[in-house]
Amino acid sequence: MLKKFILIFGVFLSTISGFSQETTITGTILDSVSKEPVGAAIIKFNGEKKTQTDLDGKFEFKVPAPSGKLEISCFGYTDFSKEITWQTTYPLELFMVALSNQLETVVISVGKYEQKLEEVTVSMTVLKPNMLENKNTVNCETVMEQVPGVTVQDGQVSMRGGSGFAYGAGSRVLLLVDDMPMLSGDAADIKWNALPVENIAQIEVMKGASSVLYGSGALNGVVHVRTAYPGDKPMTKISLTQGVYGNPERDSLRWWRKGDNPVYTGGYFLHTRKVKQLDVVLGGSFYNDGGYREGEEEIRARGNFGLRYRPKKLDRMNFGVNGNYSRAKGGLFIIWEDQNRAYSPSGGANPDSAGSTLSQFNNDRFSIDPYLNYFTKKGNRHSLRTRYFNTTNRNQTDTVNQNSIAQIFYFEYQYQHKFKYDIRVVSGVAGYLNDIQSYLYGDHKGTNLAGYTQVDKKFNLLKGKFLRALSLSGGVRLEKFTLDETENVSTYQWIKGTDTTTLPFQPVFRAGLNIEATQSTFLRASFGQAYRYPSVAEKYVTTSVGSLNFFSNPNLRPEYGWSSEVGIKQVVKIGNWKAFFDAAYFYTHYENMTEFTFGVYNPPGVGLTLNPNAQGYLFNWVGFRAENAEEAQVSGFELELAGAGKIGKFDITALIGYTYMNPVTLNTDTNYLKTFSDTTGSKILKYRFKHLFKADLQVEYGIFSVGASVRYNSYMVNVDQTFYNLTIPAASIGFPLPLGDLLLPGFPSYRARFNKGATVVDVRFMVNVTKTARLGIVANNLLNTEYMGRPGDIQAPRNIAAQLNIKF
Numbered sequence: 001m002l003k004k005f006i007l008i009f010g011v012f013l014s015t016i017s018g019f020s021q022e023t024t025i026t027g028t029i030l031d032s033v034s035k036e037p038v039g040a041a042i043i044k045f046n047g048e049k050k051t052q053t054d055l056d057g058k059f060e061f062k063v064p065a066p067s068g069k070l071e072i073s074c075f076g077y078t079d080f081s082k083e084i085t086w087q088t089t090y091p092l093e094l095f096m097v098a099l100s101n102q103l104e105t106v107v108i109s110v111g112k113y114e115q116k117l118e119e120v121t122v123s124m125t126v127l128k129p130n131m132l133e134n135k136n137t138v139n140c141e142t143v144m145e146q147v148p149g150v151t152v153q154d155g156q157v158s159m160r161g162g163s164g165f166a167y168g169a170g171s172r173v174l175l176l177v178d179d180m181p182m183l184s185g186d187a188a189d190i191k192w193n194a195l196p197v198e199n200i201a202q203i204e205v206m207k208g209a210s211s212v213l214y215g216s217g218a219l220n221g222v223v224h225v226r227t228a229y230p231g232d233k234p235m236t237k238i239s240l241t242q243g244v245y246g247n248p249e250r251d252s253l254r255w256w257r258k259g260d261n262p263v264y265t266g267g268y269f270l271h272t273r274k275v276k277q278l279d280v281v282l283g284g285s286f287y288n289d290g291g292y293r294e295g296e297e298e299i300r301a302r303g304n305f306g307l308r309y310r311p312k313k314l315d316r317m318n319f320g321v322n323g324n325y326s327r328a329k330g331g332l333f334i335i336w337e338d339q340n341r342a343y344s345p346s347g348g349a350n351p352d353s354a355g356s357t358l359s360q361f362n363n364d365r366f367s368i369d370p371y372l373n374y375f376t377k378k379g380n381r382h383s384l385r386t387r388y389f390n391t392t393n394r395n396q397t398d399t400v401n402q403n404s405i406a407q408i409f410y411f412e413y414q415y416q417h418k419f420k421y422d423i424r425v426v427s428g429v430a431g432y433l434n435d436i437q438s439y440l441y442g443d444h445k446g447t448n449l450a451g452y453t454q455v456d457k458k459f460n461l462l463k464g465k466f467l468r469a470l471s472l473s474g475g476v477r478l479e480k481f482t483l484d485e486t487e488n489v490s491t492y493q494w495i496k497g498t499d500t501t502t503l504p505f506q507p508v509f510r511a512g513l514n515i516e517a518t519q520s521t522f523l524r525a526s527f528g529q530a531y532r533y534p535s536v537a538e539k540y541v542t543t544s545v546g547s548l549n550f551f552s553n554p555n556l557r558p559e560y561g562w563s564s565e566v567g568i569k570q571v572v573k574i575g576n577w578k579a580f581f582d583a584a585y586f587y588t589h590y591e592n593m594t595e596f597t598f599g600v601y602n603p604p605g606v607g608l609t610l611n612p613n614a615q616g617y618l619f620n621w622v623g624f625r626a627e628n629a630e631e632a633q634v635s636g637f638e639l640e641l642a643g644a645g646k647i648g649k650f651d652i653t654a655l656i657g658y659t660y661m662n663p664v665t666l667n668t669d670t671n672y673l674k675t676f677s678d679t680t681g682s683k684i685l686k687y688r689f690k691h692l693f694k695a696d697l698q699v700e701y702g703i704f705s706v707g708a709s710v711r712y713n714s715y716m717v718n719v720d721q722t723f724y725n726l727t728i729p730a731a732s733i734g735f736p737l738p739l740g741d742l743l744l745p746g747f748p749s750y751r752a753r754f755n756k757g758a759t760v761v762d763v764r765f766m767v768n769v770t771k772t773a774r775l776g777i778v779a780n781n782l783l784n785t786e787y788m789g790r791p792g793d794i795q796a797p798r799n800i801a802a803q804l805n806i807k808f
Helices: 002-020 129-134 140-144 536-540 747-753
Strands: 023-031 042-045 048-052 058-063 068-073 080-084 092-096 124-127 150-153 156-159 173-177 202-207 221-226 235-245 263-275 278-289 298-309 317-332 359-375 380-393 404-419 423-438 444-460 469-483 492-496 499-503 506-518 521-532 543-545 548-551 559-574 576-600 622-647 650-665 691-701 704-713 758-768 773-780 799-807
Touching: 042 058, 048 058, 080 092, 124 622, 124 650, 129 140, 129 650, 129 691, 140 150, 140 202, 156 173, 156 221, 423 536, 444 536, 559 622
Parallel strands: 023 092, 173 221, 548 622
Antiparallel strands: 023 058, 042 048, 042 068, 068 080, 124 202, 150 156, 202 221, 235 263, 235 799, 263 278, 278 298, 298 317, 317 359, 359 380, 380 404, 404 423, 423 444, 444 469, 469 506, 492 499, 506 521, 521 559, 543 548, 559 576, 576 622, 622 650, 650 691, 691 704, 704 758, 758 773, 773 799
């Protein structure tokens, strides 16, 4: 009995002793998907605030008791708690789950670090993966059409009227995948089919000039695709779809036999898991499209992977590699046969015939992205990202060899530090080597080197209801681009009085502010400069497609621009439904904008003649060439509502926006203005809309969900006069030579008939048949509206698809 008493008393004393000693609690908090550190997370112990995490996501504090309740909270993440006992081992590794509600969305595109969406200084729309899944998206290009203020024509993105249509011209919107640019090396365009739609965490669409952080190509804005990494549990996702194109409203457009309508089939898979310290992502997709336009079939397949390793002994480091490969082949439709056979290509559907404008393509896209991140004890972040991106085009015909290989070797080192007093500095050095081998453009090499810095400072003003905080942001970038080792494309002239200094690089600046006026009202203003170097394809392409000729212009100069904006973002709450209402006024100015201009481009010393056997035969030198034709401005305003949550028993997600734009030319050259089809003197830029309305609404109740998308664009007031009357300028040959509407037969009468704008409606219905399987029906262009993007490009008729999504 005495021995038992002594034993119990000893245990009691040791327990009291353990509780009387101080315990140091340490750990790291990471995002459950990206595994990136979560900074500024608040740590409470037994209800009392102790500390918050640093930039590395790390925390440390001492408590007198070794057991209790640890509570962690951070904006944009779900709060959680963890019980601590005297047996708990340190350091802890804790994971926070990001909220899916758009109100708590965290973005990184504006400042290259995580920010709350309402605190950014520019307009931004965020697309979540559920929208891609609900709309049965097999190509990111289609979901971009649902973003307010954005249009897509033949793969070219325009934000708020910043771009029109210039077939073959580079993109004025920069595509990023995981913080690195992904434009092709030769044409500087976006390859939408190469993007892994199966593994997207979110898409951040930033509107306005963005070259300070991202360089050339961000003249009009940025589309940032962020991929995801595994959570704590393995996940597998499979999606299958089968669809059919319906008959168009006008039967003359139908080139297929009745009952033999074209079909499309597609699907993708994704598997993610953690294997100890290794994160693994595997995905792939396939798509087979019969094509609603004759000869425009497409078959494509894609595979991708992601590996990330977090060493135990180097817990502040992670490194990995991502890879993506896609192959596609099919036909490329350019212009119609005539207005009544608009789904058939000019010259017939046999690409080997002499007059056919149908082009066959067989393309490969391959990228490999090694990277490394390191977080120091003092809160610094060092990041090294690299990418090798290869685009191989095999478009050879009987008459023209159009093959090309473009390789980009890209790197970016970034340093990030958060100082005292809420000052954050992001600096970096980026560059790339571009190597092009092409029968179309010739062989070229380009080198680019840039340095950038952005500083953000937040002032906490008052703790009351009004003027709670002020955030300021400013940045600068210096970039040098050299083509073929001799041509410095990026020179800048500094003029002071009568003295002119030529700088060997291009400088750009940006500044912005955000005011937290109340807990739910945020005001912002921004100004940013941008530029875009002409692509090799624009400068050096010389080819023909059917009867269409394209000529090179080695003297093509870079495009420049700047944009400014003021806006307000208001939090809206209806029960448990929360949303952002955003209103913005914007103004953008552009110089040296590139357009493909119709004319006669015979080389110096080659005289023109009507003799078809002579070198100077007139029609050998009639066609299109990229020209710096435009100085322009675009002003307007945009309203947007984005929200999610519950109203009663219904889960409702909405994205609604209206954009008014006034895009006008500032070019006063009468010869240039004669290229406009609009003769009223409005000076509206070609291939732009003045009004855009977009709406997407999803309602879920129990196992059922329904959704609808609506898109409206006003009439395209102005296009090239060439499509109305193909006239060779008198200055070129001494007298005007009208050729009628040979380029697009029937186009003038078609435009006169369809001149009221267009409204397109998509609907969807889904049911959860099991806990892991979801079945849906999607009808695109439900009203079977006949509408046209750029001239000669009639869009798809009504098409209906079945969709099966499985996730476990």
